[in-house]
Amino acid sequence: MRYQQMRVLCMFDLPMETKADQRDYRIFRKELLSNGFVMLQYSIYYRTVPNRPAGKKYETILKRLIPKAGEVRLLYVSEKQFEEMQLLVGTKGYQEEVIGSQKLVVI
Incomplete structure (x- = not known):
């Protein structure tokens, strides 16, 4: 069996209108972090997995x-695809970021 390291991207929209909605959001986010997910952008988190079947474990957990009113999308991308991601920013919020196995972020 050949292993190809992948990233599982978790993108979500959760309501924040009531106190119960906000509580559900906090619980969901804390569970993402406790399961090894890292924030890429607001409401977009990722986790590295050795292969797609290993990612299915996190799919089951999520x-x-x-939450009942929530919407969550999972996307599996190869490490190569993830490293080829382009970051486009305007001049006001200029950030430089290295995507991939090197975890260097310059703000």
Whole structure:
């Protein structure tokens, strides 16, 4: 069996209108972090997995954590695809970021 390291991207929209919604959001986000997900942007988190079947474990975990009014999308991308991601920013919020296995962020 050949292993190809992948990233699981978790993108979500959760309501924040009531106190209960806000509580559900905090619980969902804390569970993402405790399961090894890292924030890429607001409401977009990722986690490195050795292969797609290993990512299915986290898919199962997230399915049971989704708030009733929430919407969550998972996307599996190869390490190569993730490293080729382009960051486009305007001049006001200029940031330089290195995507991939090197975890260097210059702000």
